[in-house]
Amino acid sequence: TVKPFLNQEEYQRTEHIVKNFENGIGKELHRKLLERAKTRRNWLEDWWQNVAYLDLRISTQIYCNIGGPGPYIETYWPPKEGTQIERASVNIWHTLKYWDLLRTEKVAIERSGNAVLDMSQFRKLFCTCKIPGVTRDSMCNYFKTETEGECPSHLVVLCRGRMFTFDALHEGNMLNPPEIFRQLTYIQKRCCSEPDGPGLAALTSEERTEWAKMREYLIDLDPKNLTLLEKIQQSLFVICLDDASPHATPENYSEVVRLGLTGDPTVRWGDKSYNSIFFSNGICSAFCDHSPFDAMALIAMLSHTEGKISENDGKWKGSDKVRDIPWPEELVFTVDQKVMNGIECAKESYYQKVSDVQLVSYAFTSFGKAQIRKKKFHPDTFVQLALQLAYYKCHGRPGCCYETAMTRRFYHGRTETMRSCTMEAVEWCRSMLDPSASAYQRQQLMLKAFAKHNKTRKECETGKGFDRHLLGLLLIAQEQGLPVPEIFVDPAFTISGGGGNFVLSTSLTGYTKFNGSALPMVHHGYGFFYSIRDDRIVASCSAWKSCPETDAEVLCRTVFQSFQDMLQLTVTAQL
Numbered sequence: 001t002v003k004p005f006l007n008q009e010e011y012q013r014t015e016h017i018v019k020n021f022e023n024g025i026g027k028e029l030h031r032k033l034l035e036r037a038k039t040r041r042n043w044l045e046d047w048w049q050n051v052a053y054l055d056l057r058i059s060t061q062i063y064c065n066i067g068g069p070g071p072y073i074e075t076y077w078p079p080k081e082g083t084q085i086e087r088a089s090v091n092i093w094h095t096l097k098y099w100d101l102l103r104t105e106k107v108a109i110e111r112s113g114n115a116v117l118d119m120s121q122f123r124k125l126f127c128t129c130k131i132p133g134v135t136r137d138s139m140c141n142y143f144k145t146e147t148e149g150e151c152p153s154h155l156v157v158l159c160r161g162r163m164f165t166f167d168a169l170h171e172g173n174m175l176n177p178p179e180i181f182r183q184l185t186y187i188q189k190r191c192c193s194e195p196d197g198p199g200l201a202a203l204t205s206e207e208r209t210e211w212a213k214m215r216e217y218l219i220d221l222d223p224k225n226l227t228l229l230e231k232i233q234q235s236l237f238v239i240c241l242d243d244a245s246p247h248a249t250p251e252n253y254s255e256v257v258r259l260g261l262t263g264d265p266t267v268r269w270g271d272k273s274y275n276s277i278f279f280s281n282g283i284c285s286a287f288c289d290h291s292p293f294d295a296m297a298l299i300a301m302l303s304h305t306e307g308k309i310s311e312n313d314g315k316w317k318g319s320d321k322v323r324d325i326p327w328p329e330e331l332v333f334t335v336d337q338k339v340m341n342g343i344e345c346a347k348e349s350y351y352q353k354v355s356d357v358q359l360v361s362y363a364f365t366s367f368g369k370a371q372i373r374k375k376k377f378h379p380d381t382f383v384q385l386a387l388q389l390a391y392y393k394c395h396g397r398p399g400c401c402y403e404t405a406m407t408r409r410f411y412h413g414r415t416e417t418m419r420s421c422t423m424e425a426v427e428w429c430r431s432m433l434d435p436s437a438s439a440y441q442r443q444q445l446m447l448k449a450f451a452k453h454n455k456t457r458k459e460c461e462t463g464k465g466f467d468r469h470l471l472g473l474l475l476i477a478q479e480q481g482l483p484v485p486e487i488f489v490d491p492a493f494t495i496s497g498g499g500g501n502f503v504l505s506t507s508l509t510g511y512t513k514f515n516g517s518a519l520p521m522v523h524h525g526y527g528f529f530y531s532i533r534d535d536r537i538v539a540s541c542s543a544w545k546s547c548p549e550t551d552a553e554v555l556c557r558t559v560f561q562s563f564q565d566m567l568q569l570t571v572t573a574q575l
Contacts, residue, residue: 001419001421001497002014002492002495002496003423004398004400004422004423005400005495006492006495010491011492014490014492017486017487017490018487021485021486025477025485029473029482029485030473032480033473033476036476041411042410042411042412044468044471044472047475048414048468048471049139050136051471051475052291053130053137053290054130054133054136054137054138055135055136056208057208057209058207058208059205059206059208059270059350060130060137060208060271061205061268061270061271061289061350062205062262062353062519063519064290064291064518065287065288065290065518066287066288066290066295066298066516066517066518067257067275067277067285067286067287067516067517068260068261068285068286068509068514068515068517068529068540069248069256069260069284069285069286069361070514071306071513072087072284072309072314073248073249073250073283074250074513075314076310076313076315077282077283077284077314079245079283080281080282081245081282083281084278084279084280084281084282085181085184085241086181086282087278088184088239088276088284089177089178089184089316090315090316091284091305091309092177092239092276093174093176093177093180094308094309095237095305096174096175097174097305097308098301098305099236102122102126102143102145103144103145105145105147110300110408112408112409112461115409117406117408117409118410118411118413121292121297121408121414122297122300122301123143124141124273124292124293125143125237125273125293125298125301126143126236126237126273126274127141127142127151127152127235127236128141128142128273128274128292129232129233129234129269129272130271130289130292131215131271132204132208132209132211133208133212134209135209137208137212139292140233140234141292142233152234152235152236153167153168153236154166154231154234154235155167155235155236155237155238155239156232156237156239156269156331157184157238157239157241158201158238158239158240158266158267158268159187159191159241159267160191160196160197160241161196161199161266162190162191162196162197163197163200163228165235165329165331166183166327166329167325167326168236170326171323175325176316176318176319176321177318178316178322179323182325183325183327183328184241186327187241187328198333198335198340198343199343200335200339201266201268201269202266202350203215203343203346204269204270205265205346205350206342206345206346206349210342210346211346217339218334218339221334221335221336222333222334224334225333225334228332231331232269232331235272237272237274237275238268238269238274238275238276239276240267240275240277240287241267242263242277242279242280244259244279244280245279245280245281246259246279250363251363252361253361253362253363253515253538253540254359254361256279256283256361257359257360257361257515257517257540258357258359259279259285260277260285260286260287261287261357261359262354262357262359265346265347268287270289273288273289274286274288274298286298290518294404294415295507295509295516296509296510299509299510299512302514303510303512303513303514306513306514355545356545356546357519357542357545358542358543358544358545358552359540359541359552360540360541360556361515361517361539361540361541362538362560363537363538363539364537364539367535368532368533368534368535368536368537369511369532369534370534370535375567375570377450378453379511379532380457380532381450381454381457382563382566383530383532383537383539383559384401384453385428385450385562386559386562386566387401387420387504387528387562388421388425388426388429388449389428389432389565389566390555390558390559390561390562391503392429392433393433393558393562394551395549398421398425398426398429399421399503400419400421400495400497400501400503401419401420401421401497401502401503401504402417402418402502402506402521403506403508404417405417405461405465407460407461409461409462416460416461416463416468417460417465417497418456418460418465419456419496419497420453420504420506421497422452424448424449424451425449425452427448428442428448428449442569442573443569443570443573470498473485474488500521500522501521501522502521502522503522503524503525504526504528505518505520505521505527505528506529506530508531509529509530509531510531510532511531511533512531512533513531514531515529515538515540516540517529517540518542520542520543520544520550523544523547524547524550525550526543526550526555527540527541527542527543528555528556528559537563539556539559541553541556541559
């Protein structure tokens with residue numbers, strides 16, 4: 001995988017380093033890794049949780065969180081002022097029904113072909129929160145199934161810098177949409193007629209050590225603050241009533257994606273596993289801490305609830321009866337000037353960082369999965385190769401690319417890195433830009449690139465990838481206090497994406513109506529996330545404005561042009 005980025009001489013040097021590693025220290029490290037694996041059912045799990053997420057000291061809310069809009073605007077919930085609370089009530093109720101399915105263990109086990117997939121990430125959709133630490137964060141998860149015992153059942157609502165909570169159950173029965181509507185209306189009315197709150201939630205967007213120290217300070221200031229923090233940590237999920245009114249059409253989700261991912265920090269709890277955002281014009285979005293799960297667990301839940309909402313055309317068709325339930329209670333923190341200054345600092349730093357984000361999200365509507373399948377191509381590979389071609393066209397060189405492969409056929413498996421920038425892909429890209437290459441030659445090279453990518457995907461999903469294995473070998477060396485093996489300091493390791501240096505950070509968000517986004521891994525890189533539907537491909541692309549050589553808008557448009565070129569090639573090559 002390093003070949004596309006090196007000249008002959010550099011490649012030989014790397015080959016030499018790899019051989020030395022394989023026959024030398026690598027052997028020893030692998031033996032130690034096998035020892036570790038004997039004592040754990042998943043040798044990677046706790047390491048990955050720490051290295052990929054909990055050890056990070058940057059603002060994880062900005063750089064790591066994931067989020068994306070619901071597709072509701074395309075059908076029964078077009079953007080419309082005055083619908084925020086009504087739609088929120090219906091959406092929340094269906095989400096609570098899903099929580100109930102998990103509680104009663106009725107969520108169907110997912111499969112990939114015949115393989116049963118690990119479902120442990122689903123436990124972390126609810127009642128889960130990250131807690132900042134001075135050197136390392138920790139995770140808390142309070143979810144329990146009915147057979148395991150009591151599970152928290154309250155919700156937290158953020159609105160205009162204030163926080164409220166109410167229980168989703170009353171006398172053992174779930175609140176219905178009219179009852180949720182009553183609770184949210186009460187909160188909104190109070191927030192609109194009284195001064196804004198301090199916006200304490202903005203602290204979660206701070207760099208981790210800063211936030212950890214401020215959290216300690218809050219608790220020392222008044223022990224009641226700890227009780228309130230625990231209330232948020234234990235809650236089912238957080239509801240964000242956002243005053244913004246983003247523009248959106250079925251073909252252009254850019255503003256919703258931008259505001260969902262980098263919107264008002266006083267109405268997001270960045271550490272919560274699920275924030276459900278409702279904008280003032282009734283558009284919905286999700287915003288999540290990435291530590292507890294990967295996007296597909298969230299998307300499974302969102303797709304399920306969307307299906308249920310859809311069956312009822314976005315309306316509540318049940319009883320309008322509202323019981324006499326306790327009003328929401330406000331979570332009022334004890335704060336002093338130091339905390340208020342901390343909140344101001346956090347907001348300033350947050351807005352300064354996110355103002356540099358360029359985010360676009362468009363639908364390519366000429367064709368989708370149906371047409372691609374008809375041509376006997378794997379739809380995901382189709383998009384990945386189009387992205388390779390687009391990057392090559394825009395930058396005149398190959399781009400090292402990370403695509404998420406899921407390893408959930410293993411116990412507590414999460415992901416493996418699929419490196420999409422193969423020599424086969426590069427040779428095909430070159431032929432597409434070479435005027436002397438015939439359509440037939442281009443088509444043959446394209447088929448080779450497809451075959452290579454499909455083979456790589458299979459290997460990665462079945463535990464035959466190599467990035468996580470290499471990470472294990474590096475970590476075991478660090479744990480034993482050994483010097484960092486040369487393979488990891490070889491420039492080829494970094495230039496090909498190793499150590500989190502991929503220029504293209506990409507993921508398929510499934511063959512679903514849900515598309516999400518995250519920010520690029522590196523300053524001169526892109527985030528590129530896409531969902532593939534029967535008749536369209538929806539893509540979100542992120543970049544940093546301060547990097548002169550990247551442009552998310554241009555890359556996204558070029559990818560769409562590449563889709564056309566590839567389909568055209570299948571026609572021309574047959575003539």
